[in-house]
Amino acid sequence: MTDAALHIHPTGHDHAACVDEALETAETLCVERGARLTPLRRRVLELVWSSHRPVGAYDILGRLDGSARKPAPPTVYRALDFLIEHGLVHRIESMNAYLGCNHPEQSHTGQFLICRECGNVTEMDDDDVRQTLRRKAAERGFDARSQTVELVGLCATCRAG
Amino acid sequence: MTDAALHIHPTGHDHAACVDEALETAETLCVERGARLTPLRRRVLELVWSSHRPVGAYDILGRLDGSARKPAPPTVYRALDFLIEHGLVHRIESMNAYLGCNHPEQSHTGQFLICRECGNVTEMDDDDVRQTLRRKAAERGFDARSQTVELVGLCATCRAG
DNA sequence: GTATGGCCTGATACACTGTATCATACTACA
DNA sequence: TGTAGTATGATACAGTGTATCAGGCCATAC
Numbered sequence: 001m002t003d004a005a006l007h008i009h010p011t012g013h014d015h016a017a018c019v020d021e022a023l024e025t026a027e028t029l030c031v032e033r034g035a036r037l038t039p040l041r042r043r044v045l046e047l048v049w050s051s052h053r054p055v056g057a058y059d060i061l062g063r064l065d066g067s068a069r070k071p072a073p074p075t076v077y078r079a080l081d082f083l084i085e086h087g088l089v090h091r092i093e094s095m096n097a098y099l100g101c102n103h104p105e106q107s108h109t110g111q112f113l114i115c116r117e118c119g120n121v122t123e124m125d126d127d128d129v130r131q132t133l134r135r136k137a138a139e140r141g142f143d144a145r146s147q148t149v150e151l152v153g154l155c156a157t158c159r160a161g
Numbered sequence: 162m163t164d165a166a167l168h169i170h171p172t173g174h175d176h177a178a179c180v181d182e183a184l185e186t187a188e189t190l191c192v193e194r195g196a197r198l199t200p201l202r203r204r205v206l207e208l209v210w211s212s213h214r215p216v217g218a219y220d221i222l223g224r225l226d227g228s229a230r231k232p233a234p235p236t237v238y239r240a241l242d243f244l245i246e247h248g249l250v251h252r253i254e255s256m257n258a259y260l261g262c263n264h265p266e267q268s269h270t271g272q273f274l275i276c277r278e279c280g281n282v283t284e285m286d287d288d289d290v291r292q293t294l295r296r297k298a299a300e301r302g303f304d305a306r307s308q309t310v311e312l313v314g315l316c317a318t319c320r321a322g
Numbered sequence: 323g324t325a326t327g328g329c330c331t332g333a334t335a336c337a338c339t340g341t342a343t344c345a346t347a348c349t350a351c352a
Numbered sequence: 353t354g355t356a357g358t359a360t361g362a363t364a365c366a367g368t369g370t371a372t373c374a375g376g377c378c379a380t381a382c
Contacts, residue, residue, distance in 0.1 A: 036349090038359070058338070072362060077340065079360095094254040094309050096339060096368095111294075113303045126297050133272075133312060136287050141317030142274045148255050150309040151294060156302025199330070219367070233333060238369065240331095257339095257368060 019049045022100050026088050029104055035086055040071075044079040045100065048089050053119040054097030092121065094150045099123075109147045115155035122155070180210045183261050187249050190265055196247055201232075205240040206261065209250050214280040215258030253282065255311045260284075272310035278319035285310075 026045055030037040037045075047060045061076045080098055083089035087104035091097075092112060099121055101110065111124040130147065137144040187206055191198040198206075208221045222237045241259055244250035248265035252258075253273060260282055262271065272285040291308065298305040 036359080040360075056338085057340075069361085071360085073340070074342090074362085075360065082359095093311070111297075113298055113301065113305070115303075116306070122301070122303070124297060124301065129293060129297055132290060132293050133310070136272075136285060136290055137274055137312050137314065140274065140283070140285065141320070142276075142283075142312070142314055143320055144274070144312040144314040145277070146313045148309065148311040148313075149294070150254070151298055151303070151305040152307045152309075153298065153303055153305040159302070159304055197329080201331075217367085218369080230332085232331085234369070235333085235371090236331065 015051070018052075018102075019046060022049050022088075022102065025104060026086075029086065029088070033086070035082075040075070041079045041082055044076060045083055045088055048080075048083070048098050049100040052099075052121060054092045054095050054099045054114075054121055056097045060098075090123070092150060093148050094152070109149075111147075111149035112151065113155065114150060114152045115158055116152050117154055117158035120155060120157075124149075176212070179213075179263075180207060183210050183249075183263065186265060187247075190247065190249070194247065196243075201236070202240045202243055205237060206244055206249055209241075209244070209259050210261040213260075213282060215253045215256050215260045215275075215282055217258045221259075251284070253311060254309050255313070270308045270310075272308075273312065274316065275311060275313045276316035276319055277313050278315055281316060281318075283316070 023042065023046060026037055026042070029035075043064065044060055047063050048055050050063075057073070057076050057080060060080075061071065061073060064071050064076070080089060080091075084091060084098075087101055087106075087108070090099045090101050090110060090112070092099055092114070095114070099112070101123065103125065108125060109130070111126060111129055113122045113124060115121070129149065133147055133149070134144050184203065184207060187198055187203070190196075204225065205221055208224050209216050211224075218234070218237050218241060221241075222232065222234060225232050225237070241250060241252075245252060245259075248267075248269070249262055251260045251262050251271060251273070253260055253275070256275070260273070262284065264286065269286060270291070272287060272290055274283045274285060276282070290310065294308055294310070295305050
């Protein structure tokens with residue numbers, strides 16, 4: 001099995017293209033903002049994007065090993081902090097894991113669909129949901145500033161299979 | 162300051178009544194289901210209800226100390242598992258902490274309003290939200306089985322203050 | 323009344339996740 | 353070139369959660 005084959009996503013898309021696009025978008029966005037997408041941060045982003053499943057910080061740490069010396073946890077967490085701050089990565093709270101974001105341009109909080117069968121996570125980013133939650137909270141006098149929405153269930157592919 | 166005073170909630174309610182009600186509801190519900198609300202589980206539930214702020218598992222562990230010998234982590238986690246399974250306690254994913262549920266009768270997944278100022282958490286349990294999320298996910302071919310909804314912001318009290 | 327099986331708790335050890343702190347290296351800019 | 357600010361290295365530790373085995377308690381059956 002080639003390395004490329006390993007990157008084929010269950011739904012059959014060419015995942016290498018996903019990764020390339022994500023990295024290019026990140027480069028562009030960081031240049032625009034004057035943020036520094038260092039080799040380390042770029043590598044971490046690449047590893048987060050290695051699949052559409054959330055990746056644990058220590059998984060990333062392990063896979064960074066190949067480079068020179070093995071980095072320590074803070075190295076990975078700092079890189080993740082940077083990527084999250086710039087909207088390039090989301091943290092999936094219910095899994096203590098991290099997922100690449102495919103539209104980091106506009107700041108947002110996504111809603112995540114977590115398949116309990118294949119582990120893939122897709123992002124909804126639905127504005128109706130966002131507004132509904134804001135409104136419902138406001139009705140109770142609560143001013144919502146950030147939202148965590150994570151649904152666990154079965155994705156279309158796994159339901160069909 | 163009396164022990165009772167310690168239990169006064171910011172909004173001014175008599176929190177001891179909250180706790181009593183929660184414990185009584187739990188007793189009733191466990192009897193109905195043939196589940197065993199053992200002294201340990203009851204004590205853990207009581208500690209979870211010590212405030213309207215989520216409580217960490219190790220906080221509970223520490224406060225169990227008073228009894229005989231100091232219990233070990235699995236003891237607390239098992240009790241929490243039992244309480245969660247019976248809908249008596251919610252886990253707040255974004256905080257790795259646990260919160261008492263005030264309507265454990267009907268099985269549900271609540272939506273949580275977390276005040277970043279005072280730390281109090283209130284539950285919405287809004288069926289519109291639940292249905293909206295289910296529907297939006299279904300539109301994407303996703304069959305949502307469980308929902309995690311946690312909003313961070315400012316509660317009415319803290320906005321006023 | 324004892325035996326058996328199931329559930330609950332004790333206890334040890336460990337795995338996983340995340341952070342505080344100080345030191346070093348790099349980069350950009352004056 | 354020097355300097356300030358940023359990024360990374362390195363050590364140590366804190367916080368969260370689980371695997372596993374042993375012992376205890378209780379109900380039911382015999």
